[in-house]
Amino acid sequence: MGTMTYETDVINWSKEQARLLRNGQFDALDIEHIADEIEDVGKSEQRELENRMAVLLSHLLKWQHQPERRGSSCQRTIKEQRKAIARRIAKTPSLKSDLQDSDWWEGVWGDALIKAADETGIAFDQLPTACPWSEERVFSDDFFPDDCLEAT
Amino acid sequence: MKSSYESDVVVWAQEQARLLRAGQFSLLDIEHIAEEIEDVGKSEKRELRNRMSLLLAHLLKWQYQPERRGNSWRRTIKEQRKAILDCLDETPSLKPDMQDPQWRERVWADAISAVLKEVELDNLPENCPWFISEILQFEFYPDAARNN
Numbered sequence: 001m002g003t004m005t006y007e008t009d010v011i012n013w014s015k016e017q018a019r020l021l022r023n024g025q026f027d028a029l030d031i032e033h034i035a036d037e038i039e040d041v042g043k044s045e046q047r048e049l050e051n052r053m054a055v056l057l058s059h060l061l062k063w064q065h066q067p068e069r070r071g072s073s074c075q076r077t078i079k080e081q082r083k084a085i086a087r088r089i090a091k092t093p094s095l096k097s098d099l100q101d102s103d104w105w106e107g108v109w110g111d112a113l114i115k116a117a118d119e120t121g122i123a124f125d126q127l128p129t130a131c132p133w134s135e136e137r138v139f140s141d142d143f144f145p146d147d148c149l150e151a152t
Numbered sequence: 153m154k155s156s157y158e159s160d161v162v163v164w165a166q167e168q169a170r171l172l173r174a175g176q177f178s179l180l181d182i183e184h185i186a187e188e189i190e191d192v193g194k195s196e197k198r199e200l201r202n203r204m205s206l207l208l209a210h211l212l213k214w215q216y217q218p219e220r221r222g223n224s225w226r227r228t229i230k231e232q233r234k235a236i237l238d239c240l241d242e243t244p245s246l247k248p249d250m251q252d253p254q255w256r257e258r259v260w261a262d263a264i265s266a267v268l269k270e271v272e273l274d275n276l277p278e279n280c281p282w283f284i285s286e287i288l289q290f291e292f293y294p295d296a297a298r299n300n
Contacts (some may be wrong), residue, residue: 005232011197011246022186039166
């Protein structure tokens with residue numbers, strides 16, 4: 001039995017479990033926590049996609065709602081996030097199924113609203129409650145939303 | 153069919169977790185699992201760093217943009233403090249990190265660049281002006297920056 005438990009200190013636990021794995025001491029492993037953590041590797045890949053989407057959408061919102069502050073920095077962030085998202089999906093094709101899930105979009109949009117409101121000071125009720133752009137436009141390199149007064 | 157770590161890590165993770173729980177050790181991708189388990193420790197450290205720099209960035213914004221103070225910043229500050237205290241509680245071996253001057257430098261640099269990404273300020277302090285005990289204290293909100 002290992003001396004370090006997952007609950008008392010996960011950093012020391014992880015060093016010990018990695019050592020036991022490499023030594024083939026399977027009987028001594030803390031299987032359930034290892035399995036949980038390995039599942040989490042997949043989840044963290046999904047979380048990363050969510051985070052990048054929220055950053056991308058929040059910048060599209062800023063672009064649309066603060067035309068006076070449009071600049072190369074905002075434009076660069078939008079481009080970078082699009083590229084990073086495309087790279088991640090190419091590397092992990094099963095992420096595509098997340099993009100088909102409406103609950104997923106709802107969560108990501110909520111995060112984008114919080115970011116946009118926090119960074120610009122625009123009130124929540126002035127921002128759309130759901131993503132107004134199609135997936136195709138969100139990922140399209142040359143899509144930058146017009147001012148809110150114009151049709152989107 | 154075995155999916156490889158390289159071709160799709162989400163599918164790989166589901167499959168390896170299933171094999172682990174089923175006790176099929178001979179089919180496991182041991183080296184990648186061991187690396188990922190080591191990374192669990194590293195990601196705890198990363199989370200502490202990220203939360204600390206987010207907290208410091210908001211304390212800086214609070215101090216240097218008093219006209220923009222509001223509930224949203226207050227909520228972020230409070231939430232990060234709570235999350236950091238939870239991290240330290242769950243993983244006591246993280247505590248020495250916060251005493252490390254290099255760690256502090258790195259976290260401070262991240263906080264500064266996060267602030268500068270949002271707003272142009274040219275009078276931000278070079279080093280963190282607060283004690284860890286202040287930073288984590290729920291009642292502490294820095295006063296408006298004076299021209300010192």
